[in-house]
Structure formats: structure tokens, C-alpha cells
Amino acid sequence: MSQSPQPSQAGATEAAPAGFAARAASIVSERPTLALTGILAVLVLVTGLIEPNYLSVSGARNTLLQAAPLGILAGAQTILMLTGGIDLSVTMVATGSAYVAANQSPEGAVIAILLGIVVGLAVGSANGVGVAVFRVNPLIMTLAMSGILLGLFTAWAQTILQGSTQMGPFIKLIGGGSFLGNRIPYSVVVWALIAGGLIWLLRRTGWGRLLYAIGDNEIAVRLAGVRVWQVRITAYIVAGVLGSISGILLGGRTGAVDLQLANAFLLPSVAAAVIGGTSIFGGVGGYAGTILGALILSVLNSMLTFLNVGQAIQQVVYGTIVLALAWGYAGLTRRA
Amino acid sequence: MSESQPLLATVKVAKSYGPVAALQEVDFAVRRGEVHALLGANGAGKSTLVKILAGVHPADAGELHVDGRPMRIHAPVDAISVGIATVFQDPALIPDLTVKQNLQLSEIEEAAFTHWISWFDLEDLDTDSLVRELPLETLRMVDLARALAREPQVLLLDEITAALTADQAERVFSLLTQWREQGRAAVLITHRLAEVRRICDRATILRDGRNVALFEPNADTAAADGSSTGTMQDVEEHELVEAMLGEEVSDSAAIRAPGPQSAQQRETPSSPQEISFAAQGLSSGDVVRDISFELHRGEILGLVALEGQGQERLFSLLSGDRRPSSGDILVGGSQRRWTAPYDAVGDGVVLIPGDRLLTLLPNLPVRQNLVVPLFSRIRQWLRIPADERQRVMNAIDRLSIDTRAASQVRRLSGGNQQKVAIGRWLVAGFRTLLCFDPTRGIDVQTKREIYALLRELAASGAAILLYTSELAEIQLVCDRVLIMHDGRIVDEQDAAHATESSLLTAAHGLEVLA
Numbered sequence: 001m002s003q004s005p006q007p008s009q010a011g012a013t014e015a016a017p018a019g020f021a022a023r024a025a026s027i028v029s030e031r032p033t034l035a036l037t038g039i040l041a042v043l044v045l046v047t048g049l050i051e052p053n054y055l056s057v058s059g060a061r062n063t064l065l066q067a068a069p070l071g072i073l074a075g076a077q078t079i080l081m082l083t084g085g086i087d088l089s090v091t092m093v094a095t096g097s098a099y100v101a102a103n104q105s106p107e108g109a110v111i112a113i114l115l116g117i118v119v120g121l122a123v124g125s126a127n128g129v130g131v132a133v134f135r136v137n138p139l140i141m142t143l144a145m146s147g148i149l150l151g152l153f154t155a156w157a158q159t160i161l162q163g164s165t166q167m168g169p170f171i172k173l174i175g176g177g178s179f180l181g182n183r184i185p186y187s188v189v190v191w192a193l194i195a196g197g198l199i200w201l202l203r204r205t206g207w208g209r210l211l212y213a214i215g216d217n218e219i220a221v222r223l224a225g226v227r228v229w230q231v232r233i234t235a236y237i238v239a240g241v242l243g244s245i246s247g248i249l250l251g252g253r254t255g256a257v258d259l260q261l262a263n264a265f266l267l268p269s270v271a272a273a274v275i276g277g278t279s280i281f282g283g284v285g286g287y288a289g290t291i292l293g294a295l296i297l298s299v300l301n302s303m304l305t306f307l308n309v310g311q312a313i314q315q316v317v318y319g320t321i322v323l324a325l326a327w328g329y330a331g332l333t334r335r336a
Numbered sequence: 337m338s339e340s341q342p343l344l345a346t347v348k349v350a351k352s353y354g355p356v357a358a359l360q361e362v363d364f365a366v367r368r369g370e371v372h373a374l375l376g377a378n379g380a381g382k383s384t385l386v387k388i389l390a391g392v393h394p395a396d397a398g399e400l401h402v403d404g405r406p407m408r409i410h411a412p413v414d415a416i417s418v419g420i421a422t423v424f425q426d427p428a429l430i431p432d433l434t435v436k437q438n439l440q441l442s443e444i445e446e447a448a449f450t451h452w453i454s455w456f457d458l459e460d461l462d463t464d465s466l467v468r469e470l471p472l473e474t475l476r477m478v479d480l481a482r483a484l485a486r487e488p489q490v491l492l493l494d495e496i497t498a499a500l501t502a503d504q505a506e507r508v509f510s511l512l513t514q515w516r517e518q519g520r521a522a523v524l525i526t527h528r529l530a531e532v533r534r535i536c537d538r539a540t541i542l543r544d545g546r547n548v549a550l551f552e553p554n555a556d557t558a559a560a561d562g563s564s565t566g567t568m569q570d571v572e573e574h575e576l577v578e579a580m581l582g583e584e585v586s587d588s589a590a591i592r593a594p595g596p597q598s599a600q601q602r603e604t605p606s607s608p609q610e611i612s613f614a615a616q617g618l619s620s621g622d623v624v625r626d627i628s629f630e631l632h633r634g635e636i637l638g639l640v641a642l643e644g645q646g647q648e649r650l651f652s653l654l655s656g657d658r659r660p661s662s663g664d665i666l667v668g669g670s671q672r673r674w675t676a677p678y679d680a681v682g683d684g685v686v687l688i689p690g691d692r693l694l695t696l697l698p699n700l701p702v703r704q705n706l707v708v709p710l711f712s713r714i715r716q717w718l719r720i721p722a723d724e725r726q727r728v729m730n731a732i733d734r735l736s737i738d739t740r741a742a743s744q745v746r747r748l749s750g751g752n753q754q755k756v757a758i759g760r761w762l763v764a765g766f767r768t769l770l771c772f773d774p775t776r777g778i779d780v781q782t783k784r785e786i787y788a789l790l791r792e793l794a795a796s797g798a799a800i801l802l803y804t805s806e807l808a809e810i811q812l813v814c815d816r817v818l819i820m821h822d823g824r825i826v827d828e829q830d831a832a833h834a835t836e837s838s839l840l841t842a843a844h845g846l847e848v849l850a
Contacts, residue, residue, distance in 0.1 A: 204720055205717060205718050205719060205720060206710065206711030206716050206717045206718070206719065206720060207711070207717040207718065209704060209707060209708065209711055209720075210708070210711050210717070212697075212700060212704060213697050213700065213704065213708050216697040216698065216699050216700050217693075217696065217697050217698065219694050220694060220695050220696055220697055220705075220708070221697075221708055222676070222677055222678075223655070223657070223677050223687060223689065223694060223695055224677075224681070224695075224708040224709040224712060224760065224764075225677050225678050225680070225681025225682065225686070225709055225712035226678065226708065226709075226711065226712045227676065227678045227712075230714060283697070283699050283700060284699065
């Protein structure tokens with residue numbers, strides 16, 4: 001759609017600031033997916049140098065097993081960040097859903113999974129109503145929700161949710177098992193289906209178009225005759241359900257569930273989306289980048305594990321990455 | 337400081353935004369004691385040049401000279417320190433602070449500001465009120481008074497009169513006259529050529545990012561009738577327009593396709609009397625009072641008012657953005673109760689607001705901007721119409737939107753942005769179009785395209801309500817015209833016979849003598 005009638009001039013102005021940094025910056029801004037794939041490949045190779053066994057089927061499987069729940073959580077953040085929102089309760093939703101699913105596992109896998117997802121539906125609806133109808137700032141709304149959920153589940157763990165904290169065999173299989181000679185984890189299949197669905201939603205549906213539009217200028221969308229609150233509420237509900245699915249997969253992988261299950265994933269879930277190029281301010285980004293972001297963080301996690309770096313240092317690394325990227329992307333948008 | 341030395345000059349200044357070259361080798365010079373008009377079609381680079389002079393954007397190449405000496409202006413503070421003060425098209429004030437706090441932020445002495453604000457007859461302004469609660473025209477005066485309080489040598493005014501009432505504009509003109517007498521300089525960017533002829537001394541014309549003409553009438557002829565008027569009065573408006581467009585201008589009356597005699601000829605498929613949209617006794621507080629009118633299919637109904645007569649509020653009532661305190665809106669004869677634009681759009685009543693920022697997605701591509709209304713109902717959410725791309729292409733073609741910078745709408749020129757704002761309703765379709773000052777701050781060429789489009793839409797059966805601040809548009813585009821004063825409709829005139837003077841008289845709330 002954008003044709004440049006004066007290519008010579010455009011070329012001349014761009015060639016002027018040559019040099020590696022400028023060229024790298026232009027690749028990142030024009031072909032972000034390519035740049036991210038390159039970074040991922042370098043990280044995999046470096047990790048392979050540190051631990052040669054990593055470059056194997058089981059190494060890849062372990063990375064994907066880690067990446068799947070993270071990628072799904074980051075999908076929730078991607079959708080909300082596109083609208084200019086965020087969900088800080090998504091890891092509590094994941095934990096709560098896993099807890100409910102474990103508790104209901106004796107009733108059978110279907111009921112356990114469905115009731116687990118009900119947690120995400122309920123919390124997502126509450127977040128959505130708070131943000132869209134009562135105009136509570138998304139950070140405040142979801143942070144408060146996270147606190148409320150932690151309190152509720154702590155209390156319920158002693159009362160109505162007393163009983164099993166073990167996932168049933170089917171959920172364990174989905175969350176941690178693999179097929180084709182132990183090569184492909186089931187959770188990656190779940191992730192792939194969700195990824196396909198999300199990419200379709202964002203690129204090929206009106207709802208997806210509206211998410212981007214609301215993130216860019218909510219008033220313009222309202223004047224176009226859209227009920228913005230409807231879009232926001234559905235976005236928070238979808239995010240809640242994604243949180244639930246991620247939590248159930250995570251619980252299935254670990255087998256037993258406690259109230260700290262998904263805690264460590266909050267910052268990485270935002271980081272994966274930011275690495276993938278989704279703007280915290282809304283309107284810019286997509287899920288393909290987030291997938292790469294989740295894979296990069298998972299490889300990084302393996303690398304840090306091989307280097308015997310503890311959890312504490314890993315959090316420092318994630319935080320630094322988010323800061324550095326937010327700064328870097330801000331610089332790129334100024335340049336453009 | 338010799339007389340021949342320009343006070344402010346650019347030498348071969350260039351600036352590109354991505355692939356779009358906004359300015360190329362622009363030479364522009366302002367002398368002491370002159371009011372210099374900077375003219376050009378939209379996208380010609382006027383605003384870019386102002387931003388470079390004001391230090392908002394650095395130039396890619398070229399030099400800036402102040403009093404003959406090369407100067408580096410990299411930030412707004414640099415421009416202020418060499419005596420350049422700017423009033424931008426959008427007031428550069430922080431909405432959530434009070435006027436006083438804004439002044440403190442920009443280190444302006446309140447006494448100097450008060451001097452100027454009372455010079456503009458706004459001594460009643462409460463400097464403790466929040467900026468976002470003040471009307472646009474007041475903010476422009478606040479912005480101007482703030483610029484003047486800096487005691488600049490050069491004043492850059494970007495479309496200063498666009499939002500002002502007639503008497504405020506007069507005050508600005510007498511200020512500029514005084515400015516000239518003091519040996520300072522002003523640069524005036526405007527689309528109102530009558531203003532240019534009246535108060536400017538010279539005019540530089542930009543076209544496609546280059547300075548293509550300098551109008552420099554002989555100063556001696558004008559000196560005869562005193563120094564209160566500029567010398568540009570010797571230049572005919574059509575000469576300026578030709579220079580801006582770079583082509584011979586056809587008679588502007590030719591736009592009015594149907595012509596005055598063709599009122600019956602313009603028979604729409606349905607009966608010409610079919611009422612599409614009506615207001616009955618519509619009121620909102622004491623801002624809009626008891627307004628009734630009928631809007632027919634195939635008709636363009638004009639609305640004329642001085643600034644601040646309740647027209648903004650009226651449009652927000654008519655578009656469902658705000659609920660009236662009393663009165664009814666009827667669509668196709670049945671009474672409607674709207675709670676949001678959602679409902680109005682559902683009834684085919686759509687708004688093109690006066691402020692383009694309210695209707696654009698600045699960081700998204702043209703295409704994403706145009707399709708938003710296609711998805712206003714939940715049942716439209718899970719698919720994209722198969723002809724989406726085709727509809728977008730049709731709208732872009734029909735409006736001839738320049739898509740060179742289509743990846744982000746904020747990079748488009750003002751005129752192209754306005755086309756995008758209109759385009760989203762071409763894509764989605766509508767029955768009643770509420771158009772609020774669609775040609776404000778837009779170049780001659782685009783204005784004409786918009787008039788022609790409105791006539792075309794009416795001819796195909798749309799009903800259009802057009803508020804405009806340019807009285808000349810009424811005869812050109814409208815069939816009938818309503819005049820609003822102090823929240824009420826005070827007069828209705830036949831557009832073909834509505835002169836600027838009859839409209840202005842009525843708009844001031846005075847009786848029009850036949």
C-alpha cells in the first residue's frame with residue numbers, strides 16, 4: 001500500500017547514518033521477527049556451548065515444556081497490552097485454577113479442567129467489569145485482584161478446597177507428558193492450538209482489529225460506534241481463560257499444586273510480550289513476537305540453570321531485560 | 337544589526353520523516369518590521385518549517401541564521417533564548433494543570449502574562465482554572481499571551497485565527513500591526529487569504545516541501561494609506577492560490593455541481609421531502625436551548641454560528657455522545673433514545689468531529705483506521721468482511737488519500753488525516769452525516785475535494801448537517817442554512833441567497849433586513 005515515488009531520495013537519507021548500530025536498529029525495526037529468531041538461535045548455540053547435552057531432543061523438549069505455560073500466560077498479557085491494559089493477577093488465576101483442578105481431580109479430568117477454567121472466567125469477568133465499566137486503572141484493578149485471590153485461596157485451602165493437591169493422571173499427561181517416542185510434549189500441542197487461535201483472532205477478526213484500535217485511541221473507537229467496554233471485558237475474560245489453561249498445564253507438569261505454583265511467572269509473562277515487540281502503551285505488537293519472546297526466556301532460563309545461577313539472579317535478569325527493551329523500543333519509535 | 341540583514345532566515349533547510357521528504361532546500365527569510373505570511377497547501381511543509389524554527393524537530397540539513405549569524409537550534413529552549421516564540425496549531429499547554437501552573441512551568445512572569453491577557457480583553461480569566469476546562473479559543477489566547485510575555489523578536493503563529501471569534505481575531509491583527517511598528521517580526525501561517533492580504537507585508541509560498549514563490553509587493557504603494565495595513569493587499573487571492581497549487585485555478589463556483597437552478601432537478605430516488613433526521617425541542621442545560629430542525633434526504637443543511645454558541649454541544653447531542661436534558665431526536669420519523677454513539681451509528685447517524693485527534697488512530701495504518709466502524713456490533717467481531725480490502729481501496733481512491741506515509745496516520749498531512757476521518761464512514765456507510773467544520777485548517781485543494789464529495793454523497797441520498805466556520809462554504813455547498821446564536825436557532829436562510837453579511841448579522845443575534 002505504501003509506494004514511494006522518490007526511492008532515490010529515501011535511499012539517500014537512510015544510507016547516511018551507516019555503521020553497525022544503525023543497521024542493526026533498522027533490521028530490528030523493519031523485521032522484528034527475523035531479529036528475534038536470530039537472538040533465539042544465538043542463545044541456543046551459546047547454551048549448547050555451555051552444556052553440549054542441551055543440543056538434543058530432550059533439551060529441546062525440556063525448553064518447550066517450560067515455554068508452553070509461559071507462552072500462554074504471555075498471550076494473556078499480549079492481548080491486554082494491545083488495549084493499553086495489563087493483568088497482574090494472571091499468575092494468581094493460573095495458581096487458583098491449578099488448585100481447583102487438583103482438588104476436583106478425583107471427580108475426573110473433564111470436570112477438573114472445566115472447574116479450573118471457571119476460575120479464569122470469573123476473575124477475568126471481574127477484572128473486565130472493574131476496568132471497563134468502573135474505569136479502575138488496570139494496574140490497580142488486577143494487582144488488587146491478585147491480593148484478593150491469594151487471600152481467598154489461602155483461606156479456601158483450609159476449608160472448601162481441602163483435599164487433593166495432586167493432579168489426576170490425564171492432567172499430568174497433558175502438562176508433562178510427551179508422545180512420538182517421548183519427543184513432543186502434549187502441552188506444546190495445546191500451546192500451538194492456542195497460538196493459532198490467538199494469531200487468527202488478532203489478525204483475521206474484527207475483535208482483533210478493535211483491540212489494536214482501542215490501544216491507540218479509545219475515543220476514536222467509541223465515536224466509530226463501538227461499545228468499548230464490551231471489547232475490554234471480553235479481552236479480560238480471554239486473558240483469564242488463558243491464565244487458567246496455563247495454570248492447569250503447569251500444575252500437570254509439577255504434579256502437585258501449592259499456592260506458589262505460578263508466582264515466578266508474572267514478570268516473565270510481561271517480559272515475553274515486551275521482548276516480542278508488544279508495546280506496554282497499547283496498539284502495537286502481536287502474538288508471533290510473544291512466542292519468540294517466551295522461547296528466548298525459556299532458553300535463557302536453561303542457560304542460567306546450567307551456569308548454576310539461582311532464582312534470585314534470574315529475576316534480576318528478567319527485570320533488566322524488560323527495562324532494556326522498553327528503553328530500546330522507545331528509542332526505535334522515536335527514530336521512526 | 338544592519339537593516340538589510342534578515343532577523344531570522346533558513347538556508348537550504350531539509351527535513352525528512354522516514355521516506356517522506358517534508359522540506360527540501362527551503363530558503364526563508366523574515367525581516368525586521370514585517371508580518372510575513374507562510375502559505376501552502378496541506379502537506380506543503382509549513383508546520384514542519386515552524387517546528388524546525390521553534391526547535392521542536394532538528395533539521396536534517398541546512399542552516400538557521402538569527403540576525404545574520406548561524407545559530408544551532410536543537411531544542412525549544414534554544415529558540416526561546418534567541419527570541420523566537422511560537423504559538424502552535426494545538427495549544428502547548430498541559431491539560432491537567434491550571435493556567436498558573438502552566439505559566440510557572442514555562443517560567444513566565446505572571447505580570448507580563450496578565451498584561452497581555454487583558455490586552456486581549458480576557459482579564460476575567462481565572463488563572464486557577466484547569467486548562468482542560470477552558471474552551472479552545474481561550475487556550476489559544478492563553479498560549480499567545482504566554483508567547484508574548486517572553487518578549488520575543490519573532491513571533492511564529494500557526495493558524496492562530498482558526499479557532500478565534502471575529503473580535504478576538506481583530507485584537508490579534510492590531511497586535512501584529514503594533515508588532516511591526518516596533519521593528520519586530522511575525523510569521524503568520526493561515527489558510528485565510530483575506531487575512532494575508534489585509535495584514536501581511538510579504539508572503540512565502542511552500543509547495544511539496546520547497547519554497548516556490550515569494551510575494552514582495554512594492555512597499556511604497558501601501559505606505560500611502562498609513563502603516564496599519566500590510567502591502568499584500570495589492571496581491572490578488574487567486575495569484576496566491578495559483579502559486580500554492582502550481583496550476584491554474586478553475587472558478588471555485590464550479591464545485592457546486594447541482595447549481596442553484598437544479599433544486600428540482602436533484603430529485604432523489606425517493607420523494608425529495610422525505611425527512612431523514614429531525615430534532616424537536618432539543619436542550620442541554622443552558623448551552624443548547626430548544627433546538628428543532630428537519631433534515632431531508634439528499635439535502636445539505638448548513639449551520640453557522642460564532643465560536644462558543646453551543647454548536648459543539650449540539651453536535652454531541654445529535655451524535656449520541658451526550659444525552660439531551662430535554663427534547664427528542666427522530667430518525668426516519670421514530671423517536672430515538674441514545675445512550676452512546678453506538679446507538680446513533682446503529683441508526684445510520686455518524687459524526688465527523690471537528691478535532692481530528694478524536695477520530696484517528698494515530699499510530700496505526702490508514703487501512704486499520706478506515707475499518708473500525710465495520711466491527712461495531714458483537715456479531716461482526718469474529719470475522720472480517722470478504723470485501724474489506726476492496727472497500728478500503730475504494731475509499732482511498734474516492735478520497736484520493738496520499739498513501740505514501742500510510743503506515744502511520746500521524747505522519748500524514750492535516751488534509752489527508754481529514755480524508756481518513758471522512759473515509760471511515762465511506763467504508764462503513766451511513767444515512768445521516770454530521771460534519772463539524774471539516775475544512776478547518778485545510779488547504780484549498782483538499783477543501784474543494786471535500787465540498788465535491790459532500791455534494792456527491794447528498795446526491796446519492798445522504799442527509800448532511802454541516803457546521804462550518806467559513807461562511808463562504810455555505811453558498812458553495814449547502815441547500816439551506818440555520819444560524820445559531822446563544823444556544824438557539826435564530827434564523828434560517830436559503831443558502832443560494834445567504835451572503836457573508838446576512839449570515840454574520842444573524843450569527844450575532846441581529847435581525848436580518850431583507
